[in-house]
Every structure is written in structure tokens, then in C-alpha cells.
Amino acid sequence: MMHFFKVTTRAELLWVIFGFFAQAMFMMRFLIQWIASERARQSVVPVAFWYFSLLGGLTLLAYAIHRRDPVFIFGQALGTVIYLRNLWLIHAAKSPAA
Known part of the structure; x- marks a missing residue:
């Protein structure tokens, strides 16, 4: 399996698995929206x-x-700011003060 993912250590393999998990979480948003x-x-x-x-x-x-x-890094960092801001706006609109 390590050769398939072009990694040489077990730690790198775990990072690749983590990356696939991360991508799956990101992809779920499209499925939920659809x-x-x-x-x-x-x-x-x-x-x-x-x-x-x-x-x-x-x-x-x-x-x-x-x-x-x-x-x-740049793409994900910028996106994270936008996602946080949208959640902030959603929750602010639901608060009693709004």
C-alpha cells in the first residue's frame, strides 16, 4: 500500500489516510447540499x-x-475564513438580539 501512495514511512501513510478523510469531509458538503x-x-x-x-x-x-x-494552504485558509463568517452570520441571525 505504501508504494501505491508513493510514501516511504508509516507516518506519511497515516498523513495520506488523514488527507483522504479530510477530502471526504469536504466532499460531504456537496452531497448534503444536493x-x-x-x-x-x-x-x-x-x-x-x-x-x-x-x-x-x-x-x-x-x-x-x-x-x-x-x-x-492559501486556498484552504481563505476558504476557512469564509466558512466561519457564514456560520457567524447564520447564528447571529438566529440570536434573540437579531
Whole structure:
């Protein structure tokens, strides 16, 4: 298996497995959004979409930092800020003060 993933140590193999987990969390947001839209018969973005975006983005960011990939780091870091801001806005709108 290590040869297939082009890694030479067990630690690197665990990072690759972590990277696949991160990508799966990020991908789940699309599945959730698609299912919610199909049920509503219109395009909707459920709150879970933003939570999976944040979880997937943060885990992918950790993987990108480990791999020292500046392009990947920049993309995930910026996305994480946007996901946090959307969750902030959603929860602020639901608070009694709003």
C-alpha cells in the first residue's frame, strides 16, 4: 500500500489516510447540499453544508501545511475564513438580539 501512495514511512501513510478523510469531509458538503436541494425541489444551502465546509477545510488545511504546499494552504485558509463568517452570520441571525 505504501508504494501505491508513493510514501516511504508509516507516518506519511497515516498523513495520506488523514488527507483522504479530510477530502471526504469536504466532499460531504456537496452531497448534503444536493440532497437538501432535491428534497426542497429548489437550490438550498443547509447549515450542515457550512459545518462540513469548515471541518473539511480545516482538516485539508492541516494536511496542506504538513505537505508544505503554499497553493493548497492559501486556498484552504481563505476558504476557512469564509466558512466561519457564514456560520457567524447564520447564528447571529438566529440570536434573540437579531
